[in-house]
Amino acid sequence: xxxxxxxxxxxxxxxxxxxxxxxxxxxxxxxxxxxxxxxxxxxxxxxxxxxxxxxxxxxxxxxxxxxxxxxxxxxxxxxxxxxxxxxxxxxxxxxxxxxxxxxxxxxxxxxxxxxxxxxxxxxxxxxxxxxxxxxxxxxxxxxxxxxxxxxxxxxxxxxxxxxxxxxxxxxxxxxxxxxxxxxxxxxxxxxxxxxxxxxxxxxxxxxxxxxxxxxxxxxxxxxxxxxxxxxxxxxxxx
Numbered sequence: 459x460x461x462x463x464x465x466x467x468x469x470x471x472x473x474x475x476x477x478x479x480x481x482x483x484x485x486x487x488x489x490x491x492x493x494x495x496x497x498x499x500x501x502x503x504x505x506x507x508x509x510x511x512x513x514x515x516x517x518x519x520x521x522x523x524x525x526x527x528x529x530x531x532x533x534x535x536x537x538x539x540x541x542x543x544x545x546x547x548x549x550x551x552x553x554x555x556x557x558x559x560x561x562x563x564x565x566x567x568x569x570x571x572x573x574x575x576x577x578x579x580x581x582x583x584x585x586x587x588x589x590x591x592x593x594x595x596x597x598x599x600x601x602x603x604x605x606x607x608x609x610x611x612x613x614x615x616x617x618x619x620x621x622x623x624x625x626x627x628x629x630x631x632x633x634x635x636x637x638x639x640x641x642x643x644x645x646x647x648x649x650x651x652x653x654x655x656x657x658x659x660x661x662x663x664x665x666x667x668x669x670x671x672x673x674x675x676x677x678x679x680x681x682x683x684x685x686x687x688x689x690x691x692x693x694x695x696x
Contacts, residue, residue, distance in 0.1 A: 462502055465679055473673075476666045486657075486666055489537050491676030493518070497525045499680055504531050512558075512674050514540030516550050523553050539655075539674055541597055544568045552576060556583040558623045558655045558672070561597040563610055570614035581616060585623035585655045585672075588642065590635055593627055601642055612649045621653030621671070622646070632661040636668035 460468070469488070477485045489512040492500050500511060500522065511534055513519040519536060526534060535555040542550070542559055550557075551572045560566050566584070573582040586608065589598030599607055611619065622643045626635035636656050643650055657665020659678035666673065 462499065462680065463506060465681070466503060466506055466508070469675065469679055472663065473666065476663050480667050482666075486670050487672045489539070489672055489674045490679055491539065491658075491674050492522070492680065493540075493676060495676075495680050497522050497529075500526060500534075501529060501531060503679075504534065509533060510535045510537060510555075512537040512539040512676075514538075516540075516542070516546040519553070520549060537672075537674075547572050551582065554582075556585070556620070558585040558674075559587045559597070560584045560611075561587040561589075561599065563607055566611045566614060566617065570616040573616045581618035583618050583620050585620055585653070586611070586650075587623045588639060590624050590638060591627040591630055596625065598624070601638075604642065605645065608646055608649055619646075619650050621650045621655070623655035623672075625658075626656075626661075633664050633668060636661075636665050636670065640669045 473485055473488065487510055488508070489510050490503055490508055491512040493512070493514045513522070513536060519538065523534070523536065536553055537556045537558055538550060538554050539558045542557065542565060544565055547565070547568045551569065557569060560569065569582065569584065586604070587598040588601060588604065589596050590601060592600060608619075611617065622639055624635065624639045626632055639656055640654060643652065643654060653671045654669055655672040655674065657670045657673035659675050662670070662673040662675055
């Protein structure tokens with residue numbers, strides 16, 4: 459069985475080879491999805507030079523952030539990649555670098571309000587989550603309504619809309635889904651910035667080939683997840 463270090467550098471090598479093959483000028487940001495992984499695993503990857511980590515649950519992220527800061531890991535860039543409830547925005551925005559799952563105008567409004575209250579003077583980076591295949595089990599903007607919904611979000615000066623994010627239906631062709639998201643993002647210019655959060659352990663190579671700028675990889679990097687390593691994601695944050 460490969461170690462975390464071996465998996466990490468194998469993954470980095472495959473990303474670099476894919477980038478070279480496609481002729482891209484830059485590699486995508488690798489977000490290490492640390493949901494249900496221990497703080498010790500995150501720290502091990504941190505000491506290999508990695509800084510971008512993705513979490514799905516606010517409570518779990520808060521606990522890990524506190525524990526890791528106590529160990530001197532103060533420059534982690536946290537990416538929130540799970541479904542975000544409005545009542546948890548207040549405690550999330552002070553520690554997050556990028557939110558990938560803004561899926562409604564009301565959520566965008568709450569994020570902007572809470573970020574403005576911090577008074578940083580900067581913009582908070584976000585992606586708009588798109589429900590490409592209109593799956594009832596998933597949140598996200600409908601592609602046909604995206605432009606109509608996007609324009610009011612652009613009035614929130616506190617937010618920088620990097621681009622679009624998706625989690626394709628596994629029953630659909632991944633390449634076609636990624637191509638579709640890229641084409642949709644182009645229609646959103648100049649309100650977005652040509653960024654695409656797409657691609658996970660099973661399809662990140664295809665995503666890179668199709669222009670992804672942020673890939674979210676967990677299992678291929680950390681190995682199988684253990685729920686015993688996580689906080690209870692059902693714990694409410696007020």
